[in-house]
Amino acid sequence: MLLAEAGADVLRLERAGAWSAVPPGANRDLLNRSRPSVGIDLKRPEAVALVLDLVARADALVEGFRPGVAERLGLGPEECWARNARLVYARMTGWGQDGPLAGRAGHDIDYIAVAGALWPIGREGDAPVPPLNLVGDFGGGGMLLAFGVVAALLETQRSGIGQVVDAAMLDGAASLTTMLHSMWLGGAWQPARGVNLLDTGAPFYEVYETADAGYVAVGALEPQFYAALLEGLGLSEDDVGAQGDRLRWPEAKARVAEIFRTKTRDEWTAVFEGTDACVAPVLAPWEAADHPHNKARRTFVTHGGRPQPGAVPRFSRTAAAVRDAPGPEEALARWGVGEEAFGELTASGVIAGAS
DSSP states (O other): HHHHTTTOOOOOEEETTOOOOSSSTSSSOOOTTTTTTTEEEETTTHHHHHHHHHHHSSEEEEEEEEHHHHHTTOOOOHHHHHHHHTEEEEEEEOOOOOSTTTTTTOOOHHHHHHTTTTTTTTOTTTTOOOOOOIIIIIIIIHHHHHHHHHHHHHHHHHHOOOOOOEEHHHHHHHHHHHHHHHHHHTTOOOOSSTTTTTTTTTTTEEEEEEETTTTTEEEEEHHHHHHHHHHHHHOOHHHHOTTTOOOGGGHHHHHHHHHTTTTTTHHHHHHHSSSSSOEEOOOOHOOOHSSSSHHHHEEEEEEEEEEEOOOOOOOSOOOOEEEEEOOOHHHHTTTTTHHHHHHHHTTTTSSEEOO
């Protein structure tokens, strides 16, 4: 999605009827937006030949099979480089291409657990809380894969040869914890959940309930921002202690929580409007598009009649955008598959249509 909306011509080949998180009959999965999708039966040699023909025209190929599957299909790096020596061959897995767990099934929650990224997330005395599937699948997985593809393409422009990008969600999730490791090694992170600076231990970096059962997020880390927070709450350091006084953090949190429960979420938003207290309303995903800042930035767009997050990041000259995707026949025509060949591949069951 990121690559397609940045301007790449991406063709998605998938197993017809593949599992999807989107229920049958629902709108097309938004994650598949901006690029065409073609169903293909890779167990057929004609389908493998088709993919190799596409590879000959491609800058990069992304595959998400378990290690060894692409090679068994005849679509491993060596076979692809025989057709296109400049190809960047990007491999997306949970565990990576090697190691004892490489062949095992898993999901985001498993990868971030082994990476050490799940354990710290949660409140004091509670079990770890899975941060949806944002850390492994998307942050440590898809985004780092896209970064790897672009970095490898840049190198290929200089060397003239392709290479494999081994992007593992486990590795990516571990990389995202680099700052935490630094704090731990420096003695600034305690080996407990919910008692540290960024894990809800600090009263000035926390989520607080409001009078209407809403929430506000507080991130007043710097001293000047902390002072603005106390001013908005009608408190002083005499009431809750110095910002760095960890012994008084539990007491301070209780006092701040009590005050936040006296007004609604929107009332507190108005109180801190225009200040640097780093207080923001906690919006549900379906509320976020209506926030004035998001409206001004067009952070959310409506495409095909469906509201959704817009394309990122933003470029000054070559604008990223959510794009309309052509149907399978038109999409393959762009890649050199003519009308007659498309008809034959469809009739023989090699191409099974779009999912």
